[in-house]
Amino acid sequence: KAGVTQTPRYLIKTRGQQVTLSCSPISGHRSVSWYQQTPGQGLQFLFEYFSETQRNKGNFPGRFSGRQFSNSRSEMNVSTLELGDSALYLCASSPNVGVGGYTFGSGTRLTVV
């Protein structure tokens, strides 16, 4: 059974640009969540999608957005990149909402220069 796939693995962007990250959940998993991991702040929740609807959103500015497609694949977008957006962005999938068992992908390492 394939795990959670995130693409690309690495990205280097310039301040002010925008970026789109992709996540393919485990087959059959309908819930997809996104997290930002930095050395200073640790793992912080960005948002969660289920059946193409955003169910929950963390405390991040509106520059961070996401969406989920009918096949459960998800994308997140960061506009007007800032140096502080440099982080590991992790996607996690779960079979359904509220059942736990979140499986994480290996993440996308974003560096903003």
Add this chain to the structure above:
Amino acid sequence: QQQVKQSPQSLIVQKGGIPIINCAYENTAFDYFPWYQQFPGKGPALLIAIRPDVSEKKEGRFTISFNKSAKQFSLHIMDSQPGDSATYFCAATNQAGTALIFGKGTTLSVSS
């Protein structure tokens, strides 16, 4: 109320030792407490999880102890091995919401 406090920040044990990592939470609505293991360059991997209706859960060499009244839970790694050297995160959430609230992590080093 949303915080999960994890200690210690780092831990060094000898092979065969039993490292213990502790976490405390405040939100009594939390009802799912997983532990994740993360190696460099990888995403966190679910190790073991517990719900508050039990006080202890074992899976292989990993044991979670849960104290509902104290709002604390801990991870014990029996017969630790160098391959267990990684960063460990505790987390908490509830069935109504699905956002995992993570502790800051504990870097474990097991020396041979």
